Amino acid sequence: DIQMTQSPSTLSASVGDRVTITCRAGQSIxxxxxxxxxxxxxxxxxxxxxxxxxxxxxxxxxxxxGSGTEFTLTISSLQPDDFATYYCQQYNTYSGTFGQGxxxxxx
Amino acid sequence: xxxxQESGPGLVKPSxxxxxxxxxxxxxxxxxxHWGWIRQPPGKGLEWIGSIYYGRSTYYNPSLKSRVTMSVxxxxxxxxxxxxxxxxxxxxxxxxxxxxxxxxxxIIGDYWGQGTLVTVSS
Numbered sequence: 060d061i062q063m064t065q066s067p068s069t070l071s072a073s074v075g076d077r078v079t080i081t082c083r084a085g086q087s088i089x090x091x092x093x094x095x096x097x098x099x100x101x102x103x104x105x106x107x108x109x110x111x112x113x114x115x116x117x118x119x120x121x122x123x124x125g126s127g128t129e130f131t132l133t134i135s136s137l138q139p140d141d142f143a144t145y146y147c148q149q150y151n152t153y154s155g156t157f158g159q160g161x162x163x164x165x166x
Numbered sequence: 167x168x169x170x171q172e173s174g175p176g177l178v179k180p181s182x183x184x185x186x187x188x189x190x191x192x193x194x195x196x197x198x199x200h201w202g203w204i205r206q207p208p209g210k211g212l213e214w215i216g217s218i219y220y221g222r223s224t225y226y227n228p229s230l231k232s233r234v235t236m237s238v239x240x241x242x243x244x245x246x247x248x249x250x251x252x253x254x255x256x257x258x259x260x261x262x263x264x265x266x267x268x269x270x271x272x273i274i275g276d277y278w279g280q281g282t283l284v285t286v287s288s
Contacts, residue, residue: 060229093274095212102261102278103212108268114276115266146212148274153225155214155273 061085061149065158071166078134080161082147087127091151094123094132097160098143106145107132137163168193170262170279178256178286184249188262188279189242196220196240200265200272203236203247205258206281213258217265217272218245225272252286259283 062085072078082092090110095103105114107123110130120135134141142165147158174186188201195201202217216226218236226234235248249256260282263275 091271095275102263102281103275104278105268105274105276108274109270114268148212148214150271150273153216153273154227154229157212157214159211 060154061088061152061156063147063149063156063158065145065147065161067161068159069162069164071164072137073166074137074139076137076166078137078141078163080132080145080147080163082125082130082132082158084128084130084149084151088149088151090126091149092123092125092130093148093150094121095146095148096141096143097146103146134163168199168264168266168277170264170277172260172262172279172282174260174282174284176283176285178252178284179288180253180286181251184247184252184256184260184284184286186247186260186262186282186284187244188246189244190264191243193264194240195238195243195245199267200225201238201245202263202265202273202275204261204263204275205256206261207255207258208283214273215247215249215260219272223272254286257284257286 094107097103111123169191203215238245263278266276
């Protein structure tokens with residue numbers, strides 16, 4: 060099973076900040092990585108797939124990068140609607156393992 | 167716009183079978199896409215359970231494969247999940263989802279249902 064490790068677990072930031080979340084895979088997953096945003100009580104929302112492709116209707120302030128075992132999700136200018144928990148997911152294998160999540164909090 | 171809605175019992179006894187159905191609107195299951203189930207224990211992270219391609223190929227998480235069965239009913243535009251021999255560890259919010267038009271994958275959720283809480287308890 061491929062382990063996915065996100066850092067940090069919690070991130071405190073202010074509106075307008077540039078924010079970067081890292082996701083590391085236990086083995087190479089090429090670029091088969093997705094990022095989701097989840098708010099309390101809601102289903103996750105797909106932000107990024109194939110490491111850097113933007114999902115439908117996702118604002119351009121979100122971007123993804125990486126390949127192999129190390130990936131990043133960057134929010135260029137944090138907006139009030141962006142305070143949420145973010146998950147990475149590998150889809151190189153059918154286990155579809157998720158990271159443990161990164162909570163972005165208001166500073 | 168594809169919409170999904172989970173339904174099924176909110177309480178299941180240990181050792182019994184958890185059965186959930188996802189009703190799809192706005193898109194015909196038989197037209198394509200992959201259809202999947204994901205779960206999230208209260209206060210915890212996400213786990214992909216498996217996916218199905220309109221009644222043909224299935225893709226199960228190896229960690230759950232021995233207990234999972236997924237199926238599609240194209241006449242009702244629904245797909246279903248059965249998880250047998252449940253324990254308290256299977257208590258979670260269960261989501262159905264679809265890959266939508268995301269290419270090259272069976273296990274991504276582009277459109278999601280709202281989720282349904284299933285509690286395993288006697």
